[in-house]
Amino acid sequence: MVFLLPILVFAGLLVGLTVALSVAERVLINYGVCKIDINRGDKILEVDGGQTLLSALNESKVFIPSACGGRGSCGHCKITVRAGGGPVLPTETPFLSRAQVRAGVRLACQVKIREDIEITIPEDLLNVQMFTAEVATTRLVTHDIVEVLLALKEPAEISQRPGQYVQLQAPSPEGPVYRAYSISSPSYEKDTVELIIRLVPGGIGSTYAHNLEVGDATVLTGPYGEFRLSEDPDVELVCVGGGCGMAPMKNIIYTVYERWPDRKCWLFFGCRTTSDIFYLEEFQELARKHPNFRVVYALSDPLSPEERWDGETGFVHLSVDKHIEPGGAKRSAFLCGPPPMIEAVMKVLADKGFTPEDIFYDEF
Amino acid sequence: MGVITVGEVLRRASEFECRLMNFYLDLAEHATREGVRLLTDYMARHRQRLAEALERFPEQEYRRISELPIRYEPASIDDSCFEERELPPDATAADVLDKAVELDECLVALYRHVLQQETDPAVRDLFESLVRSEEKDEIRLKKIKAMNYF
Amino acid sequence: MGEISPFVILIAAIFTNNILLANFLGMCSFLAVSKEIPTAAGLGAAVIFVMTATTAINFGVYHHVLVPLGLVYLQFIVFIAVIAAFVQFVEMFVERFSLHLYHSLGIFLPLITVNCAILGVSLFMIIRKYTFAQSVAFGFGGGVGWTLAIILIAGLRQKMRYSDVPRPFRGVAIAMIITGVMAMAFMGFAGMVRIQ
Ligand SMILES: Cc1cc2nc3c(=O)[nH]c(=O)nc-3n(C[C@H](O)[C@H](O)[C@H](O)COP(=O)(O)OP(=O)(O)OC[C@H]3O[C@@H](n4cnc5c(N)ncnc54)[C@H](O)[C@@H]3O)c2cc1C
Ligand code: FES
Secondary structure (H helix, E strand, C coil), rough: CCCCCHHHHHHHHHHHHHHHHHHHHHHHHHCCCCEEEEEEEEEEEEECCCCCCHHHHCCCCCCCCCCCCCCCCCCCCEEEEEEECCCCCCCCCCCHHHHHHCCCCCECCCCCCCCEEEEEECHHHHHCCCEEEEEEEECCCCCCCEEEEEEEEEECCCCCCCCCCCEEEEECCCCEEEEEEECCCCCCCCCEEEEEECCCCCCCHHHHHHHHCCCCCCEEEEEEECCCCCCCCEEEEEEEEECCHHHHHHHHHHHHHHHHHCCCCCEEEECCCCHHHHHHHHHHHHHHCCCCCEEEEEEEECCCCCCCCCCCCCCCCHHHHHHHCCCCCCCCEEECCCCHHHHHHHHHHHCCCCCCEEEEEEEE | CEEEEEHHHHHHHHHHHHHHHHHHHHHHHHCHHHHHHHHHHHHHCCCCCHHHHHEEECEEEEHHHCEEEEEECCCCCHHHHHHHCCCCCCCCCHHHHHHHEEEEEHHHHHHHHCCCCCCCHHHHHHHHHHHHHHHHHHHHHHHHHHHHCC | CCCCCHHHHHHHCCHHHHHHHHCCCCCCHHHHHCCHHHHHHHHHHHHHHHHHHHHHHHHHHHHHHHHHHHHHHHHHHHHHHHHHHHHHHHHHHHHHHHHHHHHCCCCHHHHHHCCCCHHHHHHHHHHHHHHHHHHHHHHHHHHHHHHHHHHHHHHHHHCCCCCCHHHHHHCCHHHHHHHHHHHHHHHHHCCCCCCC
């Protein structure tokens, strides 16, 4: 009894305080319904205040890319806030340049909705949908790269442009996370999405993808990405990939040859050893059908005695340098790989007369 | 323990960055593998996190905070970090990237030391953003490593 | 103690028995936030509010719960719990109605919880056996006094940016010294009223 009373009194007091606080939270942190004005009146959403912009948009089926699940560590969720976002937070500054801060760019996951808010997002994002899909096939194309074909269920079709990507949902102990993967299936195949995924040791998304089995249900959002393939058949295409940066290129090339069988196109692909090579036969097959398609694979590691290789050696930008003619023809380039590779290739292309507007790249 | 100002800490950090840059340049010069040469050359040119962070900072504010004292002197970062970090000329890209991550950690440790203390909010903001950009850089290095290109 | 009018206690708590300058309570947030007048005033307002309200609540809890049940020894932990909950409430309130203040107070708002001045006022009210009206006046006066002190110091520290303080004295050291000088200045009020 001597001990019980104080414990009861104190516990009772704490419960009372907690209840009072919860009530206060209901009343105070209730910002009521706030309006989100997207792209100057294109779309107006009414959402509950108090949540982050990212989750409010997601709830209203406007899917902003995000890889870190809103923790402010990936920087993918950039959007422009025109009015009503409050001051830029310290968590955002590392991702924003000065010019971006001036232009009102913010991380959607860090902006809390407290009043009506006006934002600008790329037009394309309004077309992003959430899909459910079933794994149709999986195939290991190298020792650590898997090709996963997803058959879409709901909605049953996706309309994507080559170079775009989807975000695949993967379970994690802290709730679902999303990882970006470029779509490798050509854009005319509307009822499937093919992804090419390299295993990152310890990685949440890639491990999940590598463990997928035929018949598994998956969730993805997309398509994202602003790359637009030049519609002019006279524009020559130069695709350069390195490491596992193959997926968007595969999509571009197959889409191009479906529509323009005689279009000029190069594919350069750099990897280290013969065991890293994939899709070479498929592309060589395509090149036989379309003489204007040229494939160059380059191996950067010195060949070991048992390897047989009659293609290029050295880093891929050297092969680009060797094969691409300088000159002012209309050309456009798509690069995909680690940042140092992209930088090296950009330099070579600039020497060949490409302007920065002709070059588009994805850093994985 | 002496009194040290924020400006002094920033100067030490930028010295460290410089050393890091030279470390990469040196590797780039002596590396026997072409991939390591390309990679370290790239890393040397992109090692200016501090300058970038400071560029976002208004000039006047910078002058004000660099005068502010720091209560506990951060553990000095210079030599202990580079010790045992000599890389042989035939190191692989993966080795280089692992070292680079370790060296980034040294800077993060310095910044965190400042953050443990009670400081001016502007100083806090600056150092928090520095820690975050280093962490971002670590992820980038890990990504490059995972791409298995070099 | 029933005979002192609450108004006298109010004045005394502000001037002669200033919780900060006479008792040196609440120093940590005082030193940390006394750099800009507007922020200092904001924190001061929050402290006034929290102090007044928590003394009132603590008075009720003490006299109507703890004393009848013979649990007076629980006063410390109970007072702290009440203060912590109340600060949470203030935090929500400030976030809702003054975002700017919310961002500039940052970590210091939750730190009011451990501001010893607030606990100190509640404990003084018990030791000095105040009535309810006296307690509330004391709590409010204590808050106003604390705010007055922090705003004065913030003003001085703002001015001091332009002065050439010797290097070893810069920052917290000189702030402590001017606080001491200010405390002596406040001793000038001593004859005005007297409590205790
Ligand atoms: C636009 C875009 C398109 C992409 N397309 C593809 C694609 O087609 N195929 C593909 O395989 N990947 C692609 N990626 C990368 C992919 O989104 C994931 O980042 C990658 O699969 C790692 O995720 P994870 O969950 O397995 O690892 P995480 O759990 O996120 O990370 C595990 C560890 O690896 C580090 N890490 C973080 N990100 C990466 C990364 N990208 N690579 C290596 N290590 C990392 C982390 O620091 C951590 O230590 C693309 C990325 C972007 C932004
Ligand atoms: S979702 Fe990753 S930074 Fe916003």
